[in-house]
Amino acid sequence: MAQYNQVTPEILEQLKAAAPDHVFTGDDINPDYMRDEMPIYGKRMPDVLIQPLTTEEVSAVMKICNDNLIPVTPRGAGTGLVGASVAVLGGVMIDTQKMNQIIEYDLENMIVRVQPGVLLNDLAEDCVRQGLLYPPDPGEKFACLGGNVNTNAGGMRAVKYGATRDYVRAMKVVLANGDVVDFGAKVSKTSTGYSLLNLMVGSEGTLGIITELTLKIIPAPKAVVSLIIPFEDLETAISTVPKIKMAQLDPQALEFMEREIVLSSERFIGKETFPKEMEGQEVGAYLLVTFDGKSEDEVMEKVETACELVLEAGAIDVLVADSPTKIKDAWAARSSFLEAIESETKLLDECDVVVPINKIPEFLTFAKTFGEECGLEIKSFGHAGDGNLHIYQCSNDLEEEEFKKRVDTYFSTLYKRATEIGGLVSGEHGIGRGKIDYLRECLGERTIDLMFGIKKVFDPNLILNPGKVCYPLEGI
Numbered sequence: 018m019a020q021y022n023q024v025t026p027e028i029l030e031q032l033k034a035a036a037p038d039h040v041f042t043g044d045d046i047n048p049d050y051m052r053d054e055m056p057i058y059g060k061r062m063p064d065v066l067i068q069p070l071t072t073e074e075v076s077a078v079m080k081i082c083n084d085n086l087i088p089v090t091p092r093g094a095g096t097g098l099v100g101a102s103v104a105v106l107g108g109v110m111i112d113t114q115k116m117n118q119i120i121e122y123d124l125e126n127m128i129v130r131v132q133p134g135v136l137l138n139d140l141a142e143d144c145v146r147q148g149l150l151y152p153p154d155p156g157e158k159f160a161c162l163g164g165n166v167n168t169n170a171g172g173m174r175a176v177k178y179g180a181t182r183d184y185v186r187a188m189k190v191v192l193a194n195g196d197v198v199d200f201g202a203k204v205s206k207t208s209t210g211y212s213l214l215n216l217m218v219g220s221e222g223t224l225g226i227i228t229e230l231t232l233k234i235i236p237a238p239k240a241v242v243s244l245i246i247p248f249e250d251l252e253t254a255i256s257t258v259p260k261i262k263m264a265q266l267d268p269q270a271l272e273f274m275e276r277e278i279v280l281s282s283e284r285f286i287g288k289e290t291f292p293k294e295m296e297g298q299e300v301g302a303y304l305l306v307t308f309d310g311k312s313e314d315e316v317m318e319k320v321e322t323a324c325e326l327v328l329e330a331g332a333i334d335v336l337v338a339d340s341p342t343k344i345k346d347a348w349a350a351r352s353s354f355l356e357a358i359e360s361e362t363k364l365l366d367e368c369d370v371v372v373p374i375n376k377i378p379e380f381l382t383f384a385k386t387f388g389e390e391c392g393l394e395i396k397s398f399g400h401a402g403d404g405n406l407h408i409y410q411c412s413n414d415l416e417e418e419e420f421k422k423r424v425d426t427y428f429s430t431l432y433k434r435a436t437e438i439g440g441l442v443s444g445e446h447g448i449g450r451g452k453i454d455y456l457r458e459c460l461g462e463r464t465i466d467l468m469f470g471i472k473k474v475f476d477p478n479l480i481l482n483p484g485k486v487c488y489p490l491e492g493i
């Protein structure tokens with residue numbers, strides 16, 4: 018491990034001079050800063066919290082931290098699920114939430130320039146008001162765009178529009194030593210050397226601090242329709258997914274969900290929308306599909322084809338949500354899955370794995386069976402259209418130590434199986450602290466060495482977000 022220093026009173030004074038009125042310590046730091054949304058990966062308060070307003074302030078703070086070997090943890094809204102924004106060594110946390118201005122739209126080039134602390138929800142709503150769409154749509158709307166970019170957040174619309182990476186055109190970055198650099202440009206294509214822009218996307222705060230983003234936007238679709246499609250069992254539901262894709266219906270979203278998780282989510286939100294029994298058959302699983310397009314006719318044509326196709330593939334029925342209220346209701350339960358699971362579970366961990374879509378059924382069956390063998394309760398849902406599965410391990414009975422031991426055995430085997438069938442460790446939540454060992458197991462030493470080499474070029478003193486992604490800390 019690199020050598021780090023504590024924040025002394027002298028260094029604290031320098032930090033206060035670098036970001037006047039934006040430096041906090043002790044009881045002035047809200048305890049929420051000790052964790053993200055998956056506290057099982059550890060909690061620790063930063064020694065100093067800084068909420069800068071400008072790139073210059075971030076640069077001055079980084080220079081002080083680099084000169085004094087103080088670890089720095091960048092932070093957005095703290096909604097991450099892998100412990101990536103937790104200050105595992107204390108030190109300085111740079112919270113970018115106060116840098117929250119939508120700076121300008123450039124509609125001739127269809128881009129928007131924002132600060133990293135702008136909430137996804139705020140940009141999404143601002144775009145809608147102007148007939149525009151910012152397509153990335155991860156479930157947590159109150160995450161920051163800086164966090165979204167640093168995790169390459171995916172979400173419901175990734176199946177049609179791609180993940181956050183596909184919408185990042187340019188960024189301003191403060192490097193570990195305080196230097197300020199610009200990566201990318203407003204242009205829509207480039208072949209201009211190594212893409213440092215793309216290296217930053219998904220780097221989880223380990224390479225630099227993003228202080229400005231230029232993002233691509235598109236015209237909003239003119240018509241949107243969602244379908245709730247009940248099936249007798251999960252296997253039939255999932256095996257319909259490649260058929261929908263092969264019919265080239267280009268769904269905007271294509272999610273699968275099991276009966277149990279829908280029941281738990283509807284209990285949580287206090288509203289029932291999904292049918293539980295139809296035509297004398299008990300519903301065991303659902304697909305939730307959204308189509309969008311340039312006109313109602315175009316979308317209804319897709320809906321008709323989809324209905325024929327899924328009924329032929331074994332769906333019990335199809336429920337059409339064709340008004341904004343019905344669509345909102347159809348998605349309400351899906352949007353609350355994580356909170357619903359949390360509300361009913363004492364101990365929780367998650368495997369955010371991605372596999373080729375034609376391998377989903379066999380992988381889910383394996384995940385369930387092996388979960389039972391490990392004595393864990395397994396709940397799963399996910400983005401069926403892009404193979405990104407969220408498999409939750411839950412327990413209300415086990416002691417934390419025993420739970421972690423079983424989850425470790427479960428994860429090692431599950432990620433190994435995912436890799437064998439052509440998948441990867443994370444589809445959208447990242448590696449952070451929680452998945453660091455599994456990343457190494459699945460990618461191998463050579464690839465991790467390359468990643469660590471890149472990290473050292475950006476951050477020679479290893480002060481940026483230690484203990485995350487490709488830089489483990491022994492005993493922490």
Ligand SMILES: Cc1cc2nc3c(=O)[nH]c(=O)nc-3n(C[C@H](O)[C@H](O)[C@H](O)COP(=O)(O)OP(=O)(O)OC[C@H]3O[C@@H](n4cnc5c(N)ncnc54)[C@H](O)[C@@H]3O)c2cc1C
Binds near residue numbers: 157173355
């Ligand atoms: C209910 C719920 C639903 C979710 N659904 C989804 C989903 O559908 N898809 C999905 O992908 N994720 C989902 N997430 C996970 C989470 O919302 C995302 O990972 C999100 O991108 C994190 O953003 P944040 O602002 O909270 O970042 P944080 O959690 O604060 O930080 C995430 C990472 O980004 C780094 N970082 C943040 N800002 C900067 C910056 N300006 N410069 C450098 N590094 C920075 C941090 O160091 C950390 O490594 C969900 C979470 C919850 C709680």
